[in-house]
Amino acid sequence: MARNLARILRGCGSLVPFMKTPARPPRSSSSSIPVRTLVEMLPSLFSSKPRDFSLPNSSWGEEMMRLYEHYNGHTETEGEENQERKWNRLPSYNRSLKYAAGGVYLSKLIQSKARLFTRNIRDPGAAFEYVLFIDKEKEKCVCIFQAGHLLEGPPGHVHGGAIATMIDTVTGTHASAISAPVLTANLNIDYRSPIPLGSTVLIESTLEKTEGRKLFISCKVTSTDGSKRHTDATALFVSVSIGHLLKG
Numbered sequence: 114m115a116r117n118l119a120r121i122l123r124g125c126g127s128l129v130p131f132m133k134t135p136a137r138p139p140r141s142s143s144s145s146i147p148v149r150t151l152v153e154m155l156p157s158l159f160s161s162k163p164r165d166f167s168l169p170n171s172s173w174g175e176e177m178m179r180l181y182e183h184y185n186g187h188t189e190t191e192g193e194e195n196q197e198r199k200w201n202r203l204p205s206y207n208r209s210l211k212y213a214a215g216g217v218y219l220s221k222l223i224q225s226k227a228r229l230f231t232r233n234i235r236d237p238g239a240a241f242e243y244v245l246f247i248d249k250e251k252e253k254c255v256c257i258f259q260a261g262h263l264l265e266g267p268p269g270h271v272h273g274g275a276i277a278t279m280i281d282t283v284t285g286t287h288a289s290a291i292s293a294p295v296l297t298a299n300l301n302i303d304y305r306s307p308i309p310l311g312s313t314v315l316i317e318s319t320l321e322k323t324e325g326r327k328l329f330i331s332c333k334v335t336s337t338d339g340s341k342r343h344t345d346a347t348a349l350f351v352s353v354s355i356g357h358l359l360k361g
């Protein structure tokens with residue numbers, strides 16, 4: 114049991130955003146691990162640092178790099194006061210938790226082969242290359258997205274499902290930064306003009322309002338100079354408890 118626990122803790126990745134207000138999950142009759150205590154302990158006990166996929170790699174094109182440097186230049190630096198700095202880069206990992214062990218409820222969340230949908234292609238640049246920045250007040254998020262050749266839908270252009278995935282990812286990450294954990298309850302998308310495969314676009318999300326557990330977010334996808342509107346969307350996220358996630 115102790116060895117299993119050590120493996121879980123070693124394998125922790127990016128569950129941190131989901132840990133803000135953990136609720137009490139039901140206890141497993143088949144496990145002696147106190148689930149709530151363990152779940153709450155996980156984020157503070159990471160022993161290895163997972164790869165941050167939102168940092169530049171060799172596949173990033175000129176436009177992706179230019180915009181990354183632009184927004185990163187506006188990133189708040191720890192311990193440094195500068196009112197001009199507006200955007201904070203959000204790190205991005207390819208898994209929530211790595212190893213499955215430690216009882217029926219934890220095993221539902223901790224699946225050894227589970228990987229974040231957008232971060233599971235080994236070949237850099239082949240699919241989803243993106244980095245997100247959030248503004249200080251958390252009212253807005255901006256994502257620089259470079260669409261790789263594996264995302265083809267119509268010839269030479271990005272698949273609508275891949276665009277929906279990115280919109281869900283950006284608005285979902287935005288909502289999570291405000292009130293984790295959240296689930297997408299509703300996503301409406303208007304596809305206005307196709308996105309060329311290999312191109313870099315901007316995905317901007319705006320918090321419109323919150324009502325109790327509900328977060329209403331709007332989103333647009335444009336060319337990087339803003340002259341072309343590719344996609345408009347609205348999304349509704351609902352804050353849920355860890356117990357809701359465990360229930361499935």
Ligand SMILES: CCCCCCCC(=O)SCCNC(=O)CCNC(=O)[C@H](O)C(C)(C)COP(=O)(O)OP(=O)(O)OC[C@H]1O[C@@H](n2cnc3c(N)ncnc32)[C@H](O)[C@@H]1OP(=O)(O)O
Nearest residue numbers: 281282285286295296297298299325326327349351352353
């Ligand atoms: C790092 C990358 C981040 C990526 C983020 C990706 C996020 C995702 O893709 S999540 C996966 C897809 N989504 C899901 O699987 C969610 C499945 N649905 C559910 O679990 C539930 O229906 C859930 C959580 C949305 C709502 O259930 P529950 O917590 O019981 O809330 P419920 O009481 O039904 O509704 C709460 C409020 O939301 C409203 N609501 C719920 N669903 C909808 C909907 N589809 N449309 C409009 N309103 C809705 C309700 O009317 C209610 O409003 P009010 O409080 O004013 O009465």
